[in-house]
Every structure is written in structure tokens, then in C-alpha cells.
Amino acid sequence: MSMPITRRRVLESATAVVALPALESLGFRKFASAAAAVPPPKRLIFLGFGWGVTEESWYPDIQTPGADYTLSPGLAPLARHKADFSVVQNMWNKFSVEGHEGSTMWLTGANRFAQPGQTFHNSISADQVAAAQxxxxxxxxxxxxxxxxxxTKDVIGLSGHGPGLSLAWDPRGKPVAGLKGPVEAFHRLFSQDKTPIEQQKAMLAEQRSVLDTVLESGRDLKRRLGQRDTAKLEEYFDGIRDIETRLSKDEQWIGV
Structure with a gap:
């Protein structure tokens, strides 16, 4: 009898799936051959500690560099993975020496006051550079x-992450909004769109049509604007292009 492995089966019987060997009758041969033929995509993750860490408990003794260093108490739980990671110390952004607020520029290395007359400036973050690649x-x-x-609104400023409240910044130096908690992240990754495929295609085509109309109207407006307004409009166009890129990807993944 066929036993298809579905997302629901994995979610309902997670411990059993972990305990099972890679049985060919359950389709693992196909997955194994596919994995051997196509290398997995590269993965990269950045985690921010808004309130930072204590130097005494987190950082290893800098006087013992190399692989033979002793893990600090804060890193001790990672002892079995010691050979898989490196600890880099004595690095900082010379333009952002604040304690907690420095995390806003952690992945950008930007000078917050680089633009004359502006109290805040940022640039693209390392995670978005990697994402583009x-x-x-x-x-x-x-x-x-x-x-x-x-x-809640009362504690929104208690993240310790400074004025930007984001670690990810797009090429225009604008913060990238995050998914609101694990439930939204789960649905983004795993929830299936039950809309018929043809209807999905029609919806994407309609969205493209709206974007085309907006861009055309924007180009007409651009001819009548001054230099500063033109720069603002270009930022708007960049946002529209980002949406177009997402629509193109959505089209590629219809029915998957």
C-alpha cells in the first residue's frame, strides 16, 4: 500500500519520522538521488542580541587565539560544535559606537550621519547582499x-535594537519588515494556496497590470518634477521593482 509522505504526516508524527530510517519504499531513494545531483542552496543566518552580552561570560580569553581556546561559560553549551564555528573579537563600526543602538548598523557598517542635514542614514545590510547573490x-x-x-505599543522600544528596529536593510537603506512571529512565518513557508492555479495566474497578471499602470503614470509625472522630488520618486520606483521581482518568483512557484 502506498504511504505518501505529506507535510501533514510530518507535522503530526514528527518524532516518528525522525526515528525512521531512510526507507526506499517511502520515497527516500528519489530524494537522495536528487540531493546528490543538485547541491543544496547555500544558507546564511544572522541573529541579533538586542540587549547584547556580558563580556566576562560570553567572550573567550583573547590571549588564547586559535583552535585550542577555552570556551567561555556563555558559549559552553556549544562545546560539541566548537570545531564548526569561529569567534571573532575586537571588531566594531567606528561610526556607531553606541551600545544597544549600534545593532541598527551592525550588518551595514554605515555612518548614521553620513548625509548632511539628515539625522539618520543607513545602507544595504550584509544579509540582503547575500540574498541578492x-x-x-x-x-x-x-x-x-x-x-x-x-x-504591545508600551514595550515596542524595549528590544534594545536602536532607532531602526530592524537588522535587515534594503539597497536604498530602508528597513526590511519582518514576519510577525512564528505563526506567520510558518504560514509563509508551509501553508498551501488552495486557489485554483488558473485563478492564481489571473490574479498575478492583474497585479502586474496595476504595477505597469503605476509605473507609466510615474514616468509621466517624473518629467514635471524637480531634482529632490525626482529622487524620492526613484525610491518609489525601486519599491515597485521589488514587487515585480516577487511576482516573478510567485509565478515560478505556482502549484508547487
Whole structure:
């Protein structure tokens, strides 16, 4: 009798699936051969500690560099993975020496006051640079998780992450919004769209049509704008192009 492995089966019997060997009758031969033929996409993750860490308990003794260093108490739980990671110390952004607020520029290395007359400036973050390079190999170029999104208004500023409240920044130096908690992240990754495929295609085509109309109207408007307004409009166009890119990916993954 056929026993197809579905997402629901995996979710309902997670421990059993982990305990089972790679049985060919359950389709693992097909998956194994596919994995051997096509190398898996590269993965990269950045985690931010808004409130930072204590130097005494987190950082190893800098006087013992190399692989033979002794793990600090804070890193001790990772002892069995010691050969798989490196600890880099004595690095900082010279333009952002604040304690907690420095995490806003952690992945960008930007100078917050680089633009005359502006109190805040940022640039593209390292995660988005990597996403532009490797993101075409995956359904989602990048996924941002916002641990602060579900917080109440009273505690929204208690993340310790500074004025930007984001670690990810797009090429225009604008913050990338994150998914609001694990439930939204799960649905983004695994929930199936039950809309008929032809209807999905029609919806995407309609969205493309709207974007085309907006871009055409914007180009007409651009001819009548001054220099500063033109720059603002270009930022708007960049946002529209980002949406177009996402629509193209959505088309590729229809029915998957």
C-alpha cells in the first residue's frame, strides 16, 4: 500500500519520522538521488542580541587565539560544535559606537550621519547582499523574523535594537519588515494556496497590470518634477521593482 509522505504526516508524527530510517519504499531513494545531483542552496543566518552580552561570560580569553581556546561559560553549551564555528573579537563600526543602538548598523557598517542635514542614514545590510547573490536559488530570497512585531505599543522600544528596529536593510537603506512571529512565518513557508492555479495566474497578471499602470503614470509625472522630488520618486520606483521581482518568483512557484 502506498504511504505518501505529506507535510501533514510530518507535522503530526514528527518524532516518528525522525526515528525512521531512510526507507526506499517511502520515497527516500528519489530524494537522495536528487540531493546528490543538485547541491543544496547555500544558507546564511544572522541573529541579533538586542540587549547584547556580558563580556566576562560570553567572550573567550583573547590571549588564547586559535583552535585550542577555552570556551567561555556563555558559549559552553556549544562545546560539541566548537570545531564548526569561529569567534571573532575586537571588531566594531567606528561610526556607531553606541551600545544597544549600534545593532541598527551592525550588518551595514554605515555612518548614521553620513548625509548632511539628515539625522539618520543607513545602507544595504550584509544579509540582503547575500540574498541578492544566492536568493535566486530558493523560493524566498530572504526571510526576516521580527521578534518585536507582536509586542504591545508600551514595550515596542524595549528590544534594545536602536532607532531602526530592524537588522535587515534594503539597497536604498530602508528597513526590511519582518514576519510577525512564528505563526506567520510558518504560514509563509508551509501553508498551501488552495486557489485554483488558473485563478492564481489571473490574479498575478492583474497585479502586474496595476504595477505597469503605476509605473507609466510615474514616468509621466517624473518629467514635471524637480531634482529632490525626482529622487524620492526613484525610491518609489525601486519599491515597485521589488514587487515585480516577487511576482516573478510567485509565478515560478505556482502549484508547487
Amino acid at each position: 544566492f536568493g535566486m536559488q530558493t523560493r524566498f530570497a530572504s526571510l526576516e523574523l521580527d521578534a518585536n512585531a507582536s509586542a
